[in-house]
Amino acid sequence: MSCREVAPTIRIDLRFNGCCDASLGLCADTASENDLSEQLDGLTFIIDRETYQLTGDITISYVSQEGGQGYVITSNKPVSEWEGFAVTDIKF
Amino acid sequence: MEHYKLFIDGKFVDAQSGKTFQTIDPGTGAPIATVAQAGKEDAEAAIAAARRAFDKGEWSRMPVKARMAKVQDFADQVAQQGLRLAATESMDAGQIISLAKFMPLISITHMRNLSLAAATKFPWEEEIPVSGNAFAPGREFIRREPLGVCVGIVPWNYPMYIAVWKITPALCMGNTIVIKPASVTPLTACILAEAAKAAGIPDGVINVIPGPGGELGKVLCTHPDVDKIALTGSTEVGREIMRIASGTIKKVSLELGGKSANIILDDADIDLAVEGACFGTFFHQGQVCSSGTRLLVQSKIYDQFLDKMKKRAEMLRVGYQLDPTSHMGPIVSKEQLATVERYVKIGKEEGAEIITGGKRVDVPGMPEGNYYAPTIFAKVKNKMRIAQEEIFGPVVSVIKFDSDEEALAIANDSIYGLAGGVFSGNNARAQRLANQVRTGTMWINNYHIFSDFCPFGGYKQSGIGRDFLLECLHEYTQINRIHVNSMAHNHTNMYFQLISDYKKVDGFTYSAPTTVVSGHGALSSIYKAIVDLGCKRALILTDPGVKEAGLADIVKNALADFCVGMFDKVPADPDLEAVDAATEVARELKADCIVSVGGGSVMDTAKGVCVTLKNGGLANDYLNFLVLTEPQTPHIAVPTTSGTGSEVTSVAVLTSHKAGRKLFIVDPRISPNVAILDPIFTLGLPKSLTVSTAMDAMTHAVEAMTSTMSNLICDGMALQAIRLINENLALAVEDGKNEKARINLQVAATMAGWAFTTAQVGLAHGMAHTIGALHHVPHGAACGIILPKVMRYNVETSADKLAQVAHAMGVNIRGMSDKEAALAAADTVEALMQKVGHPMRLRDVGVPEENLAICAFHAIADTAVIFNGRPVSDPNDIIQLYTQAY
Numbered sequence: 001m002s003c004r005e006v007a008p009t010i011r012i013d014l015r016f017n018g019c020c021d022a023s024l025g026l027c028a029d030t031a032s033e034n035d036l037s038e039q040l041d042g043l044t045f046i047i048d049r050e051t052y053q054l055t056g057d058i059t060i061s062y063v064s065q066e067g068g069q070g071y072v073i074t075s076n077k078p079v080s081e082w083e084g085f086a087v088t089d090i091k092f
Numbered sequence: 093m094e095h096y097k098l099f100i101d102g103k104f105v106d107a108q109s110g111k112t113f114q115t116i117d118p119g120t121g122a123p124i125a126t127v128a129q130a131g132k133e134d135a136e137a138a139i140a141a142a143r144r145a146f147d148k149g150e151w152s153r154m155p156v157k158a159r160m161a162k163v164q165d166f167a168d169q170v171a172q173q174g175l176r177l178a179a180t181e182s183m184d185a186g187q188i189i190s191l192a193k194f195m196p197l198i199s200i201t202h203m204r205n206l207s208l209a210a211a212t213k214f215p216w217e218e219e220i221p222v223s224g225n226a227f228a229p230g231r232e233f234i235r236r237e238p239l240g241v242c243v244g245i246v247p248w249n250y251p252m253y254i255a256v257w258k259i260t261p262a263l264c265m266g267n268t269i270v271i272k273p274a275s276v277t278p279l280t281a282c283i284l285a286e287a288a289k290a291a292g293i294p295d296g297v298i299n300v301i302p303g304p305g306g307e308l309g310k311v312l313c314t315h316p317d318v319d320k321i322a323l324t325g326s327t328e329v330g331r332e333i334m335r336i337a338s339g340t341i342k343k344v345s346l347e348l349g350g351k352s353a354n355i356i357l358d359d360a361d362i363d364l365a366v367e368g369a370c371f372g373t374f375f376h377q378g379q380v381c382s383s384g385t386r387l388l389v390q391s392k393i394y395d396q397f398l399d400k401m402k403k404r405a406e407m408l409r410v411g412y413q414l415d416p417t418s419h420m421g422p423i424v425s426k427e428q429l430a431t432v433e434r435y436v437k438i439g440k441e442e443g444a445e446i447i448t449g450g451k452r453v454d455v456p457g458m459p460e461g462n463y464y465a466p467t468i469f470a471k472v473k474n475k476m477r478i479a480q481e482e483i484f485g486p487v488v489s490v491i492k493f494d495s496d497e498e499a500l501a502i503a504n505d506s507i508y509g510l511a512g513g514v515f516s517g518n519n520a521r522a523q524r525l526a527n528q529v530r531t532g533t534m535w536i537n538n539y540h541i542f543s544d545f546c547p548f549g550g551y552k553q554s555g556i557g558r559d560f561l562l563e564c565l566h567e568y569t570q571i572n573r574i575h576v577n578s579m580a581h582n583h584t585n586m587y588f589q590l591i592s593d594y595k596k597v598d599g600f601t602y603s604a605p606t607t608v609v610s611g612h613g614a615l616s617s618i619y620k621a622i623v624d625l626g627c628k629r630a631l632i633l634t635d636p637g638v639k640e641a642g643l644a645d646i647v648k649n650a651l652a653d654f655c656v657g658m659f660d661k662v663p664a665d666p667d668l669e670a671v672d673a674a675t676e677v678a679r680e681l682k683a684d685c686i687v688s689v690g691g692g693s694v695m696d697t698a699k700g701v702c703v704t705l706k707n708g709g710l711a712n713d714y715l716n717f718l719v720l721t722e723p724q725t726p727h728i729a730v731p732t733t734s735g736t737g738s739e740v741t742s743v744a745v746l747t748s749h750k751a752g753r754k755l756f757i758v759d760p761r762i763s764p765n766v767a768i769l770d771p772i773f774t775l776g777l778p779k780s781l782t783v784s785t786a787m788d789a790m791t792h793a794v795e796a797m798t799s800t801m802s803n804l805i806c807d808g809m810a811l812q813a814i815r816l817i818n819e820n821l822a823l824a825v826e827d828g829k830n831e832k833a834r835i836n837l838q839v840a841a842t843m844a845g846w847a848f849t850t851a852q853v854g855l856a857h858g859m860a861h862t863i864g865a866l867h868h869v870p871h872g873a874a875c876g877i878i879l880p881k882v883m884r885y886n887v888e889t890s891a892d893k894l895a896q897v898a899h900a901m902g903v904n905i906r907g908m909s910d911k912e913a914a915l916a917a918a919d920t921v922e923a924l925m926q927k928v929g930h931p932m933r934l935r936d937v938g939v940p941e942e943n944l945a946i947c948a949f950h951a952i953a954d955t956a957v958i959f960n961g962r963p964v965s966d967p968n969d970i971i972q973l974y975t976q977a978y
């Protein structure tokens with residue numbers, strides 16, 4: 001995800017990480033008209049409606065394990081067979 | 093509907109959980125087969141089977157040619173399944189049939205090429221002729237062995253071909269493998285398993301387990317029985333695999349994403365470049381990791397090019413993949429189609445302009461197919477997401493540039509570096525640009541060209557490792573180095589002695605390759621010697637003093653027409669620059685032989701010239717120990733002093749100004765081929781030089797006797813040298829024209845050279861080197877002053893040897909203890925020095941007393957000190973010796 005100016009919301013977005021498999025990522029962003037939003041623990045999460053249609057409900061977990069930590073994002077309708085395999089950070 | 097099973101341990105089995113999944117034709121949206129869905133327990137079973145098969149050795153220890161035959165049988169079975177594989181690949185992965193029909197053929201070719209290379213070209217065992225360790229001689233060689241159990245993770249864009257990329261090198265190198273195909277395209281990997289079984293590949297060598305990557309990946313990449321992971325896939329998955337594979341230090345090779353730049357220069361053939369741009373982007377619906385999805389077009393042709401490319405893209409026929417008239421088939425899955433659409437939306441939001449495409453395509457009768465139009469974005473800035481993130485669909489971002497430098501900067505402004513292209517009418521210009529793009533592959537006036545003998549892989553976040561041929565085969569092996577000691581005895585091992593009080597090296601290898609011609613008139617032998625060496629163009633190296641004395645001209649006349657020139661500028665204490673200057677002259681004159689006429693400086697310079705003339709480059713390149721592997725430029729040495737012994741030694745001492753000290757080339761291959769000891773060259777030697785050079789030779793001989801490397805042959809040489817010097821030095825000093833004394837001193841210096849070139853020297857030389865370097869004391873004079881003091885110091889460990897020295901010097905040692913005789917030897921050396929007028933103290937040769945401590949700290953680090961018979965580790969000992977000599 002590209003960096004936009006620091007915003008109070010976190011976008012859940014579809015992104016492609018090279019050769020074959022898309023995944024879901026997190027990015028600080030501002031909301032637009034076509035977005036859905038959800039307040040959770042004082043944070044506002046936004047997602048493009050079309051992306052939501054593709055993914056269904058999304059679960060975000062924070063994991064800390066040997067060699068790395070970050071967010072694991074899974075969805076009701078996985079965007080690829082590798083969903084949940086890797087961790088991601090919030091891009092600013 | 094056809095059902096495909098897992099392939100584990102040579103058997104087709106259902107998943108232990110009983111789960112199955114459907115695989116979908118992306119062109120119709122209809123399921124085409126059911127497939128057993130492997131879970132964690134199936135992955136563990138596959139790994140266990142692969143481990144058993146590897147450890148059993150039937151495959152891993154099979155002779156390479158037998159293994160090649162088996163892989164070729166496998167290739168034959170793939171050929172027999174060719175039509176089924178092509179049709180299945182097309183239906184499962186959406187490859188147009190005109191592409192899929194080639195997949196079996198190029199897979200077979202790959203299997204045959206790699207197996208043949210593995211059996212006939214691969215360096216399974218390699219000798220290391222030069223070990224780089226001068227202190228531990230022995231045979232050194234390496235054996236390459238298979239790694240063990242490999243895991244191949246295969247993507248969905250080329251399911252069969254990339255499975256073959258993983259299976260073939262793994263098998264050819266004796267490994268076993270577990271293949272995990274992509275879940276959306278599992279079928280052809282399962283058919284490959286059938287082909288492997290039919291070919292008689294042993295059970296467990298290949299295992300195929302379709303199933304979800306998120307679940308299986310954790311098992312495959314962390315299991316302790318897995319030795320290597322080979323992934324073609326996303327950078328995100330590759331990064332995680334690297335991380336979790338690190339827990340058990342697995343070998344990893346990753347071929348990951350790309351955002352390659354295809355650069356269209358203003359001198360390109362426009363029609364060719366348009367075709368290359370379309371093929372580079374829209375081929376296989378853009379689902380190729382090497383796609384040139386950043387299309388960089390030079391501003392001068394930008395409008396014309398874009399207009400033509402738009403028209404060409406709109407001519408591409410998007411249709412069902414089995415229709416032979418289709419140019420582009422469907423996107424592989426609904427999810428991937430959604431990803432493409434998401435990026436097109438992002439591109440619009442970022443301000444890029446769609447000039448064609450940007451929408452789905454309705455293919456008649458295929459309402460559920462994932463068809464998308466070839467899409468061109470103009471007005472793209474390289475910072476936009478559509479220019480930085482891989483889309484993996486038929487979407488190209490066109491970026492305008494003005495200069496080649498700007499194109500290069502844009503091309504390199506990416507986290508990826510997998511491939512790229514340049515289209516230009518000027519190969520030189522294109523290559524200049526291609527050379528500077530930081531990427532694994534560049535095509536010039538072409539795109540997407542893969543070849544079995546050309547490596548493929550990425551820079552930066554595009555991956556590590558390479559597919560294809562030898563580079564790839566190496567990645568499926570590990571190196572086993574074998575050292576076989578040449579001298580299997582604990583007292584010949586300098587390393588073991590680091591933890592032992594016994595420092596003497598008992599065994600030895602003696603090599604004296606130089607032919608010596610000695611006596612009155614010996615010089616005339618040079619005329620035949622040069623012919624015997626197969627040479628016709630000799631360059632004489634000498635110094636201004638020797639030239640002035642007319643000695644070089646005597647040699648020139650003896651060489652007659654064989655002499656092509658003379659380099660007479662060798663300085664005292666020669667440096668690397670002197671060698672390079674002389675080499676340059678030798679190259680200009682096409683010299684094929686070097687004749688050195690002079691003392692140690694000239695002969696050492698000549699040795700350096702012989703090496704650089706033979707091997708190219710500069711003298712600095714070759715400052716090392718035992719690294720030469722073949723004979724050097726022939727060298728005939730004509731010494732004009734009787735001291736250095738360089739005419740037969742394997743060392744050249746050269747000053748490196750950058751290193752701030754004298755450094756060495758040490759190698760038997762730099763020993764001169766012929767040494768001519770003719771007294772005509774020393775009859776005119778001044779008294780002081782006669783004395784100091786003789787004491788240099790005396791020091792060589794005495795220290796060769798007392799060094800840790802001393803041996804019976806060198807002892808004999810040294811004792812005879814000592815005897816000859818003791819008996820003849822005074823005679824030569826008394827009458828410089830005494831030819832017999834001169835000959836004897838020449839032979840003594842040569843024999844001392846032979847002695848120390850194997851046995852080495854010791855502390856006296858280390859101390860003399862230091863005061864020579866710091867206070868410009870002539871080497872021979874410094875050696876003479878220091879030697880008796882060091883002899884007394886060494887009595888503790890070398891009394892027996894020094895007693896022999898005393899005997900050789902005419903001391904009647906009968907009734908003396910070894911220690912008494914050894915001390916008498918030192919006294920006798922001093923007596924000889926006094927008799928011939930040698931300086932006796934350091935103060936006599938200009939060394940300031942206050943510098944003795946500094947000298948000691950330098951001397952203890954001198955290489956020669958390593959070999960001193962009495963170990964030297966305390967600089968205070970050396971200060972005391974310098975003080976005694978002061």
